[in-house]
Amino acid sequence: MAKEPEIFCPACKKSPRIEDRWVCKPSCGTVWHTFWTGGVCPGCGHQWTETQCPACVVTSPHKDWYHFPDDDTEIEKVTTEAPEVIGA
Numbered sequence: 001m002a003k004e005p006e007i008f009c010p011a012c013k014k015s016p017r018i019e020d021r022w023v024c025k026p027s028c029g030t031v032w033h034t035f036w037t038g039g040v041c042p043g044c045g046h047q048w049t050e051t052q053c054p055a056c057v058v059t060s061p062h063k064d065w066y067h068f069p070d071d072d073t074e075i076e077k078v079t080t081e082a083p084e085v086i087g088a
């Protein structure tokens with residue numbers, strides 16, 4: 001079963017609020033909530049691949065806002081092994 005992703009800014013970890021709005025500029029000027037449509041402007045159908053955070057104003061790729069609980073994005077710790085040097 002697919003779980004709902006958590007949506008929050010990859011930079012500041014703040015979730016977009018219900019009252020936040022984005023404007024399709026310079027295209028059609030539609031004002032809407034970009035996370036209700038997955039970054040697609042309901043006015044002109046433009047797919048915005050980047051989304052600016054209303055909280056910290058950092059622009060991040062839209063898909064980076066979605067954080068799935070099962071998503072194993074943590075970098076695996078690689079154990080490096082090297083033979084010890086024996087003094088000559």
Ligand SMILES: [Zn+2]
Binds near residue numbers: 056
């Ligand atoms: Zn942010």
Ligand SMILES: [Zn+2]
Binds near residue numbers: 027029030044046
């Ligand atoms: Zn538009």
